[in-house]
Amino acid sequence: xxxxxxxxxxxxxxxxxxxxxxxxxxxxxxxxxxxxxxxxxxxxxxxxxxxxxxxxxxxxxxxxxxxxxxxxxxxxxxxxxxxxxxxxxxxxxxxxxxxxxxxxxxxxxxxxxxxxxxxxxxxxxxxxxxxxxxxxxxxxxxxxxxxxxxxxxxxxxxxxxxxxxxxxxxxxxxxxxxxxxxxxxxxxxxxxxxxxxxxxxxxxxxxxxxxxxxxxxxxxxxxxxxxxxxxxxxxxxxxxxxxxxxxxxxxxxxxxxxxxxxxxxxxxxxxxxxxxxxxxxxxxxxxxxxxxxxxxxxxxxxx
Amino acid sequence: xxxxxxxxxxxxxxxxxxxxxxxxxxxxxxxxxxxxxxxxxxxxxxxxxxxxxxxxxxxxxxxxxxxxxxxxxxxxxxxxxxxxxxxxxxxxxxxxxxxxxxxxxxxxxxxxxxxxxxxxxxxxxxxxxxxxxxxxxxxxxxxxxxxxxxxxxxxxxxxxxxxxxxxxxxxxxxxxxxxxxxxxxxxxxxxxxxxxxxxxxxxxxxxxxxxxxxxxxxxxxxxxxxxxxxxxxxxxxxxxxxxxxxxxxxxxxxxxxxxxxxxxxxxxxxxxxxxxxxxxxxxxxxxxxxxxxxxxxxxxxxxxxxxxxxxxxxxxxxxxxxxxxx
Numbered sequence: 265x266x267x268x269x270x271x272x273x274x275x276x277x278x279x280x281x282x283x284x285x286x287x288x289x290x291x292x293x294x295x296x297x298x299x300x301x302x303x304x305x306x307x308x309x310x311x312x313x314x315x316x317x318x319x320x321x322x323x324x325x326x327x328x329x330x331x332x333x334x335x336x337x338x339x340x341x342x343x344x345x346x347x348x349x350x351x352x353x354x355x356x357x358x359x360x361x362x363x364x365x366x367x368x369x370x371x372x373x374x375x376x377x378x379x380x381x382x383x384x385x386x387x388x389x390x391x392x393x394x395x396x397x398x399x400x401x402x403x404x405x406x407x408x409x410x411x412x413x414x415x416x417x418x419x420x421x422x423x424x425x426x427x428x429x430x431x432x433x434x435x436x437x438x439x440x441x442x443x444x445x446x447x448x449x450x451x452x453x454x455x456x457x458x459x460x461x462x463x464x465x466x467x468x469x470x471x472x473x474x475x476x477x478x479x480x481x482x483x484x485x486x487x488x489x490x491x492x493x494x495x496x497x498x499x500x501x502x503x504x505x506x507x508x509x510x511x512x513x514x515x516x517x518x519x520x521x522x523x524x525x526x527x528x529x530x531x532x533x534x535x536x537x538x539x540x541x542x543x544x545x546x547x548x549x550x551x552x553x554x555x556x557x558x559x560x561x562x563x564x565x566x567x
Numbered sequence: 568x569x570x571x572x573x574x575x576x577x578x579x580x581x582x583x584x585x586x587x588x589x590x591x592x593x594x595x596x597x598x599x600x601x602x603x604x605x606x607x608x609x610x611x612x613x614x615x616x617x618x619x620x621x622x623x624x625x626x627x628x629x630x631x632x633x634x635x636x637x638x639x640x641x642x643x644x645x646x647x648x649x650x651x652x653x654x655x656x657x658x659x660x661x662x663x664x665x666x667x668x669x670x671x672x673x674x675x676x677x678x679x680x681x682x683x684x685x686x687x688x689x690x691x692x693x694x695x696x697x698x699x700x701x702x703x704x705x706x707x708x709x710x711x712x713x714x715x716x717x718x719x720x721x722x723x724x725x726x727x728x729x730x731x732x733x734x735x736x737x738x739x740x741x742x743x744x745x746x747x748x749x750x751x752x753x754x755x756x757x758x759x760x761x762x763x764x765x766x767x768x769x770x771x772x773x774x775x776x777x778x779x780x781x782x783x784x785x786x787x788x789x790x791x792x793x794x795x796x797x798x799x800x801x802x803x804x805x806x807x808x809x810x811x812x813x814x815x816x817x818x819x820x821x822x823x824x825x826x827x828x829x830x831x832x833x834x835x836x837x838x839x840x841x842x843x844x845x846x847x848x849x850x851x852x853x854x855x856x857x858x859x860x861x862x863x864x865x866x867x868x869x870x871x872x873x874x875x876x877x878x879x880x881x882x883x884x885x886x887x888x889x890x891x892x893x
Contacts, residue, residue: 313891313892316707316711317710318707318710318892339713341713342713346711349707351708352705353705354703354705355703357577365574366708368571368573368574369571369574370712410708
């Protein structure tokens with residue numbers, strides 16, 4: 265689990281005088297799903313396009329499977345499969361012809377592997393139809409089949425669930441987990457949706473305004489639950505009462521912080537009131553990842 | 568590399584571009600064949616079963632009459648004079664310039680389409696060869712393969728050369744087959760006069776020689792192929808530079824049409840001879856037409872076109888390799 269498959273160091277990109285990516289570093293390990301989270305315009309897509317060689321970085325290095333992307337483009341790219349934004353395939357060719365087209369651009373892909381990939385994305389029945397007759401979900405799956413043709417170590421998916429219906433989103437999520445857990449692939453997924461990252465990823469990098477502001481395990485980030493902040497009088501008496509029923513921490517400005525639990529929090533309030541304590545303010549705090557995100561990005565919106 | 572070129576050819580063929588071009592050529596050839604057939608018929612009606620010499624003589628007299636009329640420009644006048652001299656030469660040497668037959672038709676058709684029609688056909692194939700990948704977004708998949716960018720562009724260029732060759736061959740074959748249906752398929756060895764050159768206002772006939780038609784056709788189609796290749800290369804560059812296919816096509820179309828217009832009116836603007844679109848009428852040097860600008864020769868035009876083609880190729884590769892794809 266500790267083998268590093270993709271390593272990014274000091275990645276920067278300027279367009280004209282404007283620096284749009286201001287130094288991004290992270291390492292991806294074998295078999296993990298890594299989330300790339302940030303609001304629209306934070307630099308996710310630019311970063312991903314640098315990772316896949318579509319945009320040349322102004323500074324920094326990218327290593328894929330130990331090969332430097334700049335000096336050893338072909339070897340580095342042979343380790344990677346990707347979909348950047350929508351999977352735009354040749355709509356006037358059939359699914360199979362598309363796969364053949366991309367297979368011819370790889371060192372060697374045998375037929376049995378192509379069949380295996382088609383089966384994996386469950387397109388056996390439609391693979392001989394022209395791509396223009398495919399639904400978006402099928403195109404997305406064909407895109408993934410195409411990305412898996414070269415038996416990559418790293419799979420990079422930019423907004424993989426964009427435009428999919430709820431069924432498709434869940435399928436995609438399960439599929440990505442499967443690839444990471446069963447095949448040991450490293451999957452980098454970008455998204456502007458918190459819920460998606462939360463459900464699918466092991467680790468997440470939060471990116472805002474061109475730099476990574478935090479990289480951590482999703483569990484760690486979620487460990488900070490929803491909270492209630494109490495503004496009460498007298499404080500010590502209230503604290504004693506509350507600590508008899510739940511965990512209590514001292515908050516800033518003489519507040520008390522407890523976890524938020526649906527009905528119980530209301531009961532605690534009643535308890536306090538019955539004991540003659542003034543509850544001046546009772547403030548519920550939002551879920552931690554979103555909260556953290558807002559804190560970290562300085563209130564930038566995320567949808 | 569072969570498999571990459573195969574990919575590109577597959578895309579061109581499946582987009583049915585060559586088929587469309589073949590269709591257009593077939594329709595036009597049929598059209599011109601018919602109009603020429605009517606022309607012949609009318610002439611027969613008018614002159615009866617007359618000797619071709621009479622017709623040529625009649626034409627010479629017509630042109631001489633036009634020369635004496637006032638109100639025609641000097642350029643037009645000198646061109647008429649040259650044509651008269653040429654016709655006279657045919658007459659003196661007993662060579663029928665209107666020898667009917669499919670080879671003659673193919674020769675004339677190629678002569679007339681080299682500076683506009685054929686370049687347009689080439690444009691249909693070349694204009695979206697790179698830009699379509701950008702518009703459709705497939706370029707992102709293409710450039711994230713373990714293949715260097717110059718190889719991808721090279722495969723596209725080789726596919727273009729192949730398509731251009733196919734179109735030129737189709738052009739010859741279709742015009743021969745379709746017109747032969749009406750005019751007959753004979754006439755391969757009919758003599759054709761070539762080697763006219765124009766010095767000042769004099770038709771220089773020193774180097775004039777008679778060669779069999781098939782040899783003339785071979786020379787002519789080599790020149791046609793070369794023009795098609797250069798036009799294809801320049802369109803290819805526009806396809807790299809301009810992401811929007813219709814915009815690229817528009818630029819090329821404007822250049823070609825302006826070339827056709829300019830050719831007939833730039834005699835006094837001498838530096839225009841370095842523009843590629845003025846130099847497209849290579850077959851004119853074979854048949855002895857006066858060049859659009861005095862002093863232009865076949866060698867000169869070939870060099871100008873080659874330089875344009877090479878420059879376009881260099882620009883295409885330099886841009887494509889460095890370009891960031893957003």
